[in-house]
Amino acid sequence: MPNGPKTLTRYTIEEEHRHPGSSGEFSALVNVVATAAKIIANQVTRGAIIGAGAEDESSVSGRLDVLTDEIMVGQTQWSGHLSGLLSEQHATVLPATQRRGKYLLAYDALDGSSNIDVNLPVGSIFSILRAPQEVVDGKAEPADSDFLRPGVEQVCAGFTLYGPATMLVLTTGSGVDGFTLDREIGAFVLTHPRMRIPEDTSGFAINAANERFWERPVRRYVLECLEGVEGPRGRDFNMRWVASLVADTFHILTRGGLYLYPRDTRNRALPGRVSLLYGANPIAFIVEQAGGAATTGHERVMEVPPAQVHQRVPFIFGSRNEVLRIERYHREPDAGKRFDSSLFGTRSLFRTAIHDQRT
Missing domain, CATH: 3.30.540.10 (Fructose-1,6-Bisphosphatase, subunit A, domain 1)
Structure with missing residues (x-):
């Protein structure tokens, strides 16, 4: 050799x-x-x-x-x-x-x-x-x-x-x-060589600016992560967003994590934002081969039947156990706490001041 x-x-x-x-x-x-x-x-x-x-x-x-x-x-x-x-x-x-x-x-x-x-x-x-x-x-x-x-x-x-x-x-x-x-x-x-994604993670990537458009299962997941050690997950999470699919994928391949570009309500005729054939499918193939999982929230990405060449889909992938959790939340969409406040409402720098003014 x-x-x-x-x-x-x-x-x-x-x-x-x-x-x-x-x-x-x-x-x-x-x-x-x-x-x-x-x-x-x-x-x-x-x-x-x-x-x-x-x-x-x-x-x-x-x-x-x-x-x-x-x-x-x-x-x-x-x-x-x-x-x-x-x-x-x-x-x-x-x-x-x-x-x-x-x-x-x-x-x-x-x-x-x-x-x-x-x-x-x-x-x-x-x-x-x-x-x-x-x-x-x-x-x-x-x-x-x-x-x-x-x-x-x-x-x-x-x-x-x-x-x-x-x-x-x-x-x-x-x-x-x-x-x-x-x-x-x-x-x-x-x-x-032989890159592997850890099955568990304490990090996720999502564009928090779109919070008001998320479906309830995604809101539930993010809220539970933000509640940290006091919440149902029992540990603190980190949140990041690069707005580069390849950069977030490489981060997940090397350190673990979860990437979410979920379905949202802005445009009912456009359920997803990531191209299926030259975005979601190749990344999903890589992620699965590294021990992770990739889903639309409702089905495995690599089993989605394409209807057109520029079709776009919701895309959630990364550490396997977190992806399975997200899929479970989509199967029980009415479960979990209400999620009516800002992403940072429970952990905001300004929460104490606002509370003091009201009392």
Whole structure:
């Protein structure tokens, strides 16, 4: 066995060797996606330098959304490993420009792009499916319907995190491994083998500003966490919110926790906010392979039947026992205390002063 760090290239080749008869096409595709991630990382780190001096400098994130999508398409569409691509930036499927490959790629080239303007973490998310054989054989054109399959049919999922270090987290259905970009050699190196999410946690991530729109089961859960050692949970919890799906996912993979972007009442026609095919499904695949769980509150995310390519769903994932608790609360929506006050009503800095004024 060769000495030194295990690069992503070596890792994917070794994975291929475990499957006799493999053509090498899959490992080549993963490395093409990794190359796109390296290019995107370089662009992201330039931040506001991109487009500096242009007439419209109002939105670095908007320019990078377009640019990073162009990078992903430019690196993968011609490679011969894909039959079609799907992303938020395109209304419908993009066909491969060369020969038809065995796979389909759904991706979000720049998740959390609104964080770019304030220099917070962002990333890319991707999901790989097998293409229908008739599409591979050229007997049919790639279509939206080819992507409308539940997450359990994914053959690979991953995300990159562009932070102080550029990370790539990957699963092919046999656990989760994390890689760090070594810029001196220009390669991703295995640094976080066999990542596991603790079953229990004392931390959760949610956008507290949306409290008034939450359904009762989520309000119940958050209230119980905020009551701390005096409440039914019997311990204190920490709350955080980065507004970057990949950043919160990596935090949960390394330290445990629960992420909640639940159904809310703002728009009844839009029950969820996270894209299913190129957001929730790949993250759910990774989380489950790391020992966690992922739910909409009512069903396992990876079993949700997609109805359209840009479908959005509620998304709750993380430490398994907390996810199971949330699911149980959704099955008994009228249980628990009333939750009529502010999130911080029971533990506010101003509670004593307000109480004194009333008495």
